[in-house]
Amino acid sequence: QKEVEQDPGPLSVPEGAIVSLNCTYSNSAFQYFMWYRQYSRKGPELLMYTYSSGNKEDGRFTAQVDKSSKYISLFIRDSQPSDSATYLCAMSDRGSTLGRLYFGRGTQLTVWP
Amino acid sequence: DVKVTQSSRYLVKRTGEKVFLECVQDMDHENMFWYRQDPGLGLRLIYFSYDVKMKEKGDIPEGYSVSREKKERFSLILESASTNQTSMYLCASRPGQAGDTQYFGPGTRLTVL
Numbered sequence: 522q523k524e525v526e527q528d529p530g531p532l533s534v535p536e537g538a539i540v541s542l543n544c545t546y547s548n549s550a551f552q553y554f555m556w557y558r559q560y561s562r563k564g565p566e567l568l569m570y571t572y573s574s575g576n577k578e579d580g581r582f583t584a585q586v587d588k589s590s591k592y593i594s595l596f597i598r599d600s601q602p603s604d605s606a607t608y609l610c611a612m613s614d615r616g617s618t619l620g621r622l623y624f625g626r627g628t629q630l631t632v633w634p
Numbered sequence: 635d636v637k638v639t640q641s642s643r644y645l646v647k648r649t650g651e652k653v654f655l656e657c658v659q660d661m662d663h664e665n666m667f668w669y670r671q672d673p674g675l676g677l678r679l680i681y682f683s684y685d686v687k688m689k690e691k692g693d694i695p696e697g698y699s700v701s702r703e704k705k706e707r708f709s710l711i712l713e714s715a716s717t718n719q720t721s722m723y724l725c726a727s728r729p730g731q732a733g734d735t736q737y738f739g740p741g742t743r744l745t746v747l
Contacts, residue, residue: 529674553733564638564724564738565677572733609677613733620665620684620728622736626676 524548527610527625536634540597544610544625547591551612551623554586556595559607559627568608569595600632637661638727638739646745653712655742657725663737664730666708668692668700670721671741677724683708684730715746 557565569584610625641656679692726736
């Protein structure tokens with residue numbers, strides 16, 4: 522079993538829809554949770570960063586972490602065609618100064634006009 | 635802004651050739667990483683480095699080696715390229731404290747014929 526599981530999709534939604542992307546994980550030591558966005562033929566870019574449990578909001582994006590369920594989510598409100606990309610979840614544990622991140626396989630999202 | 639650059643966006647090599655992929659970061663980051671990304675398999679860690687001349691194997695180091703002679707530069711070497719090393723290669727860097735995130739370069743699309 523991979524340490525981080527993510528449904529690869531693809532996910533296709535109309536413009537304006539609310540999108541929910543999710544990851545589950547098995548390592549209870551994970552404390553830092555990230556979402557990266559990757560456009561086609563580009564490198565991943567950091568979208569959201571959350572420490573421990575709770576919610577974080579940034580514009581149309583909300584990241585949620587439920588450590589009791591080992592489950593993280595990214596919500597996109599009022600989705601736009603420019604949100605079409607692959608979304609990768611990533612996480613690391615508190616003691617990892619070497620910086621190893623554990624990634625999900627990514628969910629491919631298409632928002633059509 | 636963090637800047638991570640990779641020497642080539644696209645590269646075509648022949649089986650058996652020695653291939654060098656270069657990565658440079660301009661933010662004095664301690665840690666650097668090499669990944670490959672393949673459809674359906676997500677990001678897989680090849681090697682990482684936590685300091686000059688220091689390196690650690692990732693999940694798939696076979697067929698690869700690395701070099702970090704200067705802090706800002708991390709090279710990935712394919713000693714004898716094979717067709718199954720055709721992939722997107724991504725470099726990342728990270729400051730070096732617990733919880734720091736990774737910053738990615740644009741990627742090198744390598745094709746081995």
